[in-house]
Amino acid sequence: MATVTIRDLHKRYAEGFHAVRGISLDIADGEFLVLVGPSGCGKSTTLRMVAGLEDVTSGTIRIGDRVVNDVAPGDRDIAMVFQNYALYPHLSVRENMAFGLKMRGTPRADIDRRVADAAAALSIEHLLARRPRELSGGQRQRVALGRAIVREPKVFLFDEPLSNLDAKLRVQMRAELARLHRRLGTTVIYVTHDQVEALTLGDRIVLMNHGTIQQVDAPLAIYRRPANRFVASFIGSPTMNLFSGMIRDGVFVVADEAARLPLGAEASGLTAGPAVLGIRPEDLVTEPNAVPFTTAEIEVAEQMGHETLAHVSVGGSSHVVRVPGDRAACPGDRLSLGVRPGGVHLFAADDEGRRLN
C-alpha cells in the first residue's frame, strides 16, 4: 500500500493537444479516489501517466517515496483494470491471472496459492481452465479484477472498468468493488465518466474538465457545495436547475422577471449584478415551509415509481422538479414552487462560474 503524490502534472501531445494542465493531488494510503469528468477532460490520460503508459511532459508522480516518472510500468508495483478487460486471449483464465506473477519470477507454489485465493474471492474458481472467449462480459470483468488483485500491488488503477457492462451487472460489480476495497484496503485510483459510480465508490472525488481539476472533495461535499457551475451541472442526476438572472437588493430575479427568490441570509456579502442561481431538483418543492419562488405548469411528467420527475418551464428554459411518487403530477398541472432552506447555490455569471455563496 502506498500514497500517490502528483505535482504540477502536464501532458502535451506531439500534435500540440494539451490534455492535462498542471494538476496536483495527494492520494492517501488506502484511499479510494475517483477521477470523474466528461470525455476528453484528461482523467484517463492522468491515470495512464500514473500507470506509466504515457510519458509525463512535466511535473512529478510519486508512488510512496519514489518518483516514478521514468520507471517502467511493470516496475511501479501497480495493477490496472482496463475498460475493455484486455485479457490475453491465448491464455486460460488461470494463466491470465498468473501472468504478472510469472513475469516477476514468483515461485510456482506461491502463484498457485494467490490465484486460488483471488479466484475464491471473486467466485471464479470454476472458470480457471477456460479461455476468455468462453466467458460472459461480467465474468471477463471478474477475471480482469482477479488478474489485478493476485499481484497484491501498492496501487490499483481502474480505467472505466464497468462501462462495458449492462446496467444490472454494473450495479452488482459496483458493490463488489466497494467490498473488495474495504477488504484489501489498497489505494485505488478509479476513472469514470459516470457520476453515480463516482458518488457511490469514492472516498474523495476529483472532478476534471479541460485538463484541470475543478474540485476535489468527499462525494457529498461535492454534491452539496459544488465549487463552480460546471461541477454543479455535472454532479447530480437529474442535474441541478440553473437559472440566469440578477441579484438585486437581496433578491434573485430570474431573467425576464419570470421568478423571484428572496435570498435572506445567503445574500450577505454578495454584490448586486448578474449571477446564476442553482437549485437541485429535490430542493425545488411544493412544501408550505419552503421559500416561495414561482409557479409553473408541468410540461412532461416522468413517473419513476418512487418519485415523479416533473419538467416545468421557468423563464423560457426547462427545469426539473422531483415530486414524491405518492402525489399526483400530470402534464398541465400547475405547481407552486418553493426552495428548501439551504437549497440555494449562487454562481458567477462569467465563463468560470465560481460559487458565490
Add this chain to the structure above:
Amino acid sequence: MKEPLRITLLRHAVLLLFVAISIYPVLNVVSISLRPGDRLRSTDLAIIPPDWTFASYRALFTEQPFLRWLGNSLVVSGAVTATGVALASTAGYAFSRFRFIGRKATMLAILTTQMFPATMLLLPLYVLIAKLGLVDTWVGLMIFYTATALPFCVWQMKGFYDTIPASLEEAARIDGCSRAQAFWHVVLPLATPGLVITALFSFMTAWSEYIVAAQVMQDESMFTLPLGIKGFQASLSSQWGLYAAASILVSIPVVAVFLAFSRYLVNGLTVGSVKE
C-alpha cells in the same frame, strides 16, 4: 427456406464441372508420370495406364541429380521463409505501433516496389548479386527472393498487428513485461495466422520461382527444382515421364506445408480479449 431440388442439382452440377476443370490437369500429369517411356499424348483415357510403372520416379533419384536440386530448393526456401518471417514480423510491428518520422514514406516506398514486374528488377538485381560475387550461391538467390517477398509480408503483418488491441500490450507491460517481452509473450502468439500467411507466401515465392533462379544459378549442381525440371524439357526430345514425375514430387512439400499450417489459418484468435 428450403431450396428447390432442381436448383440444388444445378448448383452441384456447376460445382462438379469446376472441380473437373481444376483437377483434370493434375490427374493428367499423374497419368503421364506413370506411363512407361515419354508418352505425352495418349488416346487412353485411363488415369492409371494399364502398363503403369514407377520407372520415371526411380530414374529421378538414381539417374538424375534430383535429390541435389531438392536440397538446394529446401535450403533456399527454408532460409527465405525464416528471414521473411523474422523481418516481416518485426518491421510490421514497428509500422503498426510506432509513429516515427518517415513512417508513411517508407511504407509507401515498400509498396511501390511491388508495382514493378519482377522481370524488370531482374537486371539491376543480377548486377548487384554479380558484383557481390554471389552468382551460383544459395545466398544470392535468398537475397533476391527475400527482397521480392518481404514488401507484401511487411504490409500483411502490419495489417494484422493493427487488429490486435494495444491495451493487451499495455496490460502486459503493467504485468511486468518490457516492450520486447510484451511483443514476444502476447503479440506474437496472437499474430500466428499472420505469421503463417507470411511463412507460406515466403516459402511459395522461393519454391516455385524459375526466372530469377535461371539467372543466378548457372552451375547445374546449384539448380533449384524448377530449374532442374526445366532441363528435362528439350527442343528435340522432352523427357515427359521425368518431367511429370518431378512435378508431382515438387508439389508434395507445398501441399504438406499447407496441410500442416492450415489449422493456424483461422481468424478470431483475439476473440474475447477485449470488448469492442
